[in-house]
Amino acid sequence: MLSRVADSLYWMSRYLERAEHTARLLDLTLNLTLDQDASVEVERWQMVLDSLRLPKPEAADAYQLTQYLTFDLRNKDSLVACISAARENAGQIREQISSEMWEHLNQLYLMVRRANIETIYNQPHGYFGPIKEGSHLIQGITDSIMSHGEGWHFIQLGRYIERVGLTTSLLDAHFKSMLKSDKLTAGGQDYISWVALLKSCTSFESYCQTYTADIRPERIAEFLLLNAESPRSVRFAAKTIQTSLETLSRINSKLKPGRAQRYAGRFRATLDYAQVDEIMADNIHNYLENIQRQCGQIHTAVHQQYIAYSVESALAH
Amino acid sequence: MEQQISSITELSKSQAPSFANYELDAAYDEMFEHDGTARAQYRPLFNRLQELAPSELKQRQQTADIAFLNQGITFTVYGNNEGTERIFPYDLLPRIITAEEWTKLEKGLAQRITALNLFLKDIYHEGRILNDGVVPRDLVYSCKHYRREMRGIRIRRDIYVSVVGTDLVRLNDGEFAILEDNLRVPSGVSYMLANRQVMKRVFPGMFSSYNVQPIDHYGQALLSTLRALAPPNRPDPTIVLLTPGVFNSAYYEHTFLARQMGIELVEGRDLIVHDNIVYMRTTGGLRRVDVIYRRVDDDFIDPLTFRPGSILGAPGLFNAYRAGNVALANAPGTGVADDKALYAFVPAIIKYYLDEDPILPNVETYLLSDDKQRRHVLANLDKLVVKAVGESGGYGMLIGPHSTAQEREVFKQLIESDPRNYIAQPTLALSRAPCFIDGRVEARHVDLRPYILYGENITIVPGGLTRVALRRGSLVVNSSQGGGSKDTWVLS
Amino acid sequence: MFYSIRHITRFSYSSPVSESAMEVRMQPRSEANQKCIRFDLATQPRSKIQGYRDHIGNIVHHFSIPGRHQQLKINAEATVEVTPALALPQALPTQAWHDLESLCASDEYWDYLVPSRYAHSSELLDVFKKEWNIERRDDPLTLLHEISALIYEEFDYAPQTTSVDSTIDHALEERRGVCQDFAHVMIALGRDLGIPCRYVSGYLYHGGARDRSAADATHAWAEAYLPDFGWIGFDPTNNIMTGERHIRTAVGRDYADVPPTKGIFKGKANTELSVGVQVSPTEAPPPGEEMIQMHTWISEPAQIEDDLQQQQQQQQQQ
Structure with a gap:
């Protein structure tokens, strides 16, 4: 197998895993902090940032942090940045992955790109839930359709x-x-x-x-x-x-x-x-x-x- | 001018509503004789079409479109920053070529490609044809695709062009003529193969009732052709397809062909040249590469020899090629022989090397570097087609009868500032074939691009890509300009 | 006359690079009054050097260095014998213009008659031509002598004011430049008159002569093709005909065909290039490196076109 192809498969997979993790973390955190007082909320967000090894942006409230961790493309670990990177890697080697894998990854990409912080903030689960599902679907397809050869x-x-x-x-x-x-x-x-x-x-x-x-x-x-x-x-x-x-x-x-x-x-x-x-x-x-x-x-x-x-x-x- | 086909018009009222809009004009019609009766080879198809309701045809067209979409058979159109993927429009109805017609085409194409190969060998070595004044030296030397670096290089089997796509048109008298030779990186063969697969699915009964010569062995034939080019001391050669990458409009075709042949699809960054040997970087280490079917332009294949900034090729590739350690298909510098101004000399080239008359004629061509011809062309711009010599894909073209005065003025200036860069030809009435358009069968202009492979011997899979100008009355068949394609049947 | 030549080139990179591939045009040609008796080329880091003869007859050496390196040194040594050039008359008959005409119509000099990348006509060149009334007159030889003298008189020799890829307009505008610019101006003027002209890169042995060009560098001049005499060298930098002191390494349409070194590497680094040349009569042993004065200049960071997407789209698929 070409080294470049192996590299793209590897990174596609890493980015997808990272995106799924971030989606789950944000979904839970936003749900947990709904009915909590401000100090607990601050602590919780700090822990999220720590766990993602990200520095705390200046003057950030929950809304800004959600934006930062989800949509901000300057943050290379943001959810949208990760899914874009996964798709970009997959796009380089489309012929190596099944068309179903590509289609679903592409759909996931289109879905996350269509939304913005205003449209999702009031109902974050409606956004993060399908991302987790999309990622599970792609992993399932990968394991069940792709041959378990070198690329897999x-x-x-x-x-x-x-x-x-x-x-x-x-x-x-x-x-x-x-x-x-x-x-x-x-x-x-x-x-x-x-x-x-x-x-x-x-x-x-x-x-x-x-x-x-x-x-x-x-x-x-x-x-x-x-x-x-x-x-x-x-x-x-x-x-x-x-x-x-x-x-x-x-x-x-x-x-x-x-x-x-x-x-x-x-x-x-x-x-x-x-x-x-x-x-x-x-x-x-x-x-x-x-x-x-x-x-x-x-x-x-x-x-x-x-x-x-x-x-x-x-x-x- | 245009006459309705009497017999069809009558039929349309009773049985064949699909043909109600079908018109015949001066152009040769692939399906009908001048009097409106169906040609013998089309008769079973015509009869079948009369039985089918338009709704049924429509449904089959949809089935075909979905098949293309699902297989991801797309090409990329660039306009803004992000390219859009489109399916190459597919027309349901096959174009039929008789065995007799094909035999002549096959001979004519083989003759032409043999002569063009000899021409390339000659101009990169002794230059006899230039010394003898048959082809003007400045025409060759001023061609932007002429590669001085190729002079004196010995290449395997003396084959410069292994993969050719030649564009043919059928003129009013029913005879085929050569419109253009594509000797650099001809594309479209994947559509030829995909069209056939879809056809078999959409019209299985009709397909099997005709005796159509198969084309599915193209991938195998291409592989043997490439293998024949391998250095002689490499009995089990590694063959790869070099693509510019995913952003190239023909990327789909590159992946398709690599898969068909079971070879690696590489990009320039996968290749490394060391001590005149080409390697690809694999997870199992560096693996030597012996033959490269490259779909990257000459300029980009090696930044050390050609365009310095290129990152699509591999530094040192050309030196490895010169040393005979790797084969390139096609060879660099073949574009000089498909230059549109040189085209005018191909009949003379055939005569010079083979001492034969060309089996397939050229289209009359005016060279604009000649004062007399240029004056004639400039006075008749509204009747002629003007083409830039080094362009392809239907770009850099003026179609006189369909042009505005302003466009003609632009071309007049272009021609006067650089006459070598343009040629003119009469506006040809390309033949027309029945196409399924908006629920009815209508006539549209078509051309034909057969694919010729030149390895140990010459192989031409029967048929080729029939391209269709889908816009009513249009003569431009290129996919980038509203063209589509249809399956081409060569009968046995 | 025997010469021994030592030509050292050193590339220093600001950070390590790898996968260097390079072509070198340094081996003196063997033709006419010149014969290359010995040629040695070595690199550091070491490499396997291979060679070929290009379509103009120049010997090209090339090598690749896959491993990481921060410096690349090329050491070329040659021994050359040069005999006096063919004696030329003071002038040719006017008839020579006519002979030239038929020569150009029938023969292989097309490449040396049309504009090339660095030697081409331009508005500034037209102005220069008008200013000095350069048009066909007398005979080709006399006119070429005049042009050589004119360039010598009108242009200042000024090292490092132009770069290897300067156009002649730059030199024409400033009325100064180096040997490469002067050769290009002369070639452009000669071709304009219908005289086949080509570019020569090589060395000049100074040996006490008062030449304008630097003694410790490579040199360049022009050659014109004259009926009955063949390629005749003119050195407009020093306003002399080429002779026993000129050693040819490569010829081409212009500099673009014959750069002494041409290479590419992987990595992000600025390059510092130093070149040292010593030409000496060969009775003396080849000089040691310490005797050679090195000239150093720092190049712009290599402009790599890294727009992969754009290049991929540009590819013509017929």
Whole structure:
């Protein structure tokens, strides 16, 4: 497969994952802050910005922030910017993806471009809901229609590497602001926050199936980081990333595992044998940062191994 | 001037309302004789059309349109910043060519392409035809598509033009004549193939009742042609299609052909040249490329040799080509042979190299660099067609009878300031064929573009793209200017 | 006369670049009164150098350097033998104009008679022609001598006032320039008179002569085709006929056909180009690099057309 094509598939997938995440986060946040007082609202928006690793724009209220995170094209991580970037990448390789994938991505793009902050602010769910659905539809089509060859594995890599980054940032932001209070009362502010965290990772229901509705931060951390079955967990992502890299290596008949594969193997092992109490006892912030660093290494190694390798080294082989 | 077909008019009242508006004029009609009876090859089609209600035809037209849209068979029209995707309008009714007519076309086209290839080889080597004064040297040297860099370069099998699309028209007497040779990056073959697929779906019964020669092997034939150009020491060559990219109007065709051939669709940024070898950057490492079917203009293929700012090609590509390590189809510099002023000399070129008379005639052409011819043309601008020599796609053209005095004045000045850049031809009455327009069958002007492949031998898939000027009375068939196309049947 | 020539070119980039591809036209030609006995070319970083003869008979070397580098050095060394040029009469018969006419009608000189990218007629050139009454008279040789002298008298030699891609209008307007501009003006005037003229790039051995052009740089002049004599060199920069001191490396319609180096690389960087040339009689061994004075100038950042979308649309699909 051409490196350029692999790169476009990878980024299409990452941008789509990021857009879906932002849509979910904004949908929940706008819903949560409906009936809350101003100070809580400010705190909550700060956490959203932290989790997206964005600096706080000046004098921003909920309306302006929603505009900034949804429509502002100067913000490269805004929802519309992400969907545009996903579409642009897909457009470069239209012949490589199924026409259904392209059509739905194009429809999603047209839908998000048609709206503006005035038309959506009073009924944000009517806007963000279909975006989430559109993204799920595209992912479903990708998995069920596209052949699971090399291209599909680059899509998998993009999706799961992005997901790890988003989930860990979100966890980090929550632990930073919530750790102060250790008691959770059902219906209290913090309780609502932790539930929102699970919901923004579409994991509330599966969490309840595992742990009942008893909400505890360390259990949330355990679920989102170490659960073996949930496709939203970091451990699951690590497994998927490793599998895809092994397949890619086999397809391209690499005899020795490359750097990306070695990093992915190590990454998976650290998650397979981790214990949540150790993580909590130690320092969860450091732990999350370490995960992100490992994921960053995998990203760079994939890029160097398959996409932007130096011509000089390739010629030497 | 225009006579209604008596027999049709009668029919229209009773059985064939579809043909009520059908008119015959001086132009050759593909379906009807002058007296209004259907030509033998069209008779089964005509009979079938009389049985079908207009509503039924309309429904089939819709089925066809949807098929094109669903397959994403579109081309891009640029006007503002954002290009718009359009389907290339498809006309339901096939254009039928008899086996006898086709045999002559096939011979004539093969003869012409053989001679043009010999001409290209000659002007890039000894230049015998120039020394002998058969073709004026300045006509060749002043052509903007003449590539001095190609002089003295030996190329595989001496084949400069491997993929050709030649435009033919049928004149009033029913004979075909050559209107234009397209020897650089001819396009449209994907529409030819798609038209056939849709036709089989929309009129399966009628299609099978005729004995139509198949065209589906075009992709395979193109691949063998390209393979024949590979360097001799590369028995299992890697062949790629080089596209300018998604913003190019013919991008759909590039993806279509790459898929048909099962080869990689690359852009310039995927290619790397090192020590005169061309590679493409793949996830499995650099992979050597042996043959490039390029759909990128000469100027852009190599910024080191040609246009310095180009990012659509690969630096060093031309040096690898000169060294014989990679083949390019078509070769750079073939545009000199499809220059519209050089066109006038093609009959002489055929005679010079093959010592044969041309099987297919040219259209009479005035060279405007000649004082006498120019005076004649300027005095008769309202009757003639003027074309810019290096343009294609129906751009840079004046159709005298359809022009305003102001347009003629503009062209007069253009011609006088740069006579070499223009030619004139009589306004031709292109033949007309039945088309399904707004619920009725009407006559529209058509041309024919067969596709010729030149590899180990010459292959012409039977038929080609019949382009239709969909606007009533219009003579312009180009897709960018309101043209459409229809399936072309060559009977066996 | 034997010469040894050393020509050093150094590209320094403001940040690392990769995938450099370059063509070099530096090998002295072997023809007429000149013979290239030895030619060596080396690059740093090292590369595999390949070559070909272009359609005008110039030897072109080319190479690619895939890895990252921040400097590229090209070292060319040549040994050349030059014998005295054919002796010319003071003047030709007027009949020569007529001979020229039939020569141009029948032969392969078309490229050297029509305007080219840098050597073409212009309004300023017309003014210049009028001012000095340049039109067919006497005989071609006499007129060419006059034109060479005129350029020498009328234009100041002023290094670094024009760049490699300056048009002759720039020089005509300012009435100053460098050897390249003077050669282009002379070629444009010659072609206008119906005399085939071409551009020559090469070297000039100074050896104490009081030439205007710089001793430690490449040089350029014009050649005109005269019936019975062939290509005759005129060096308007120094107002001399070319002779035993001129060494030809490449000929073409104008500078655009024969740049000593032409290249492209991947990366965003400004380029600083330094060139040093030394020509010496070959009894002495080839000089060491430290003896060569390098001249440096900084180029504009390379203008890369990065409008991919626009270029993709521009492609003609017939």
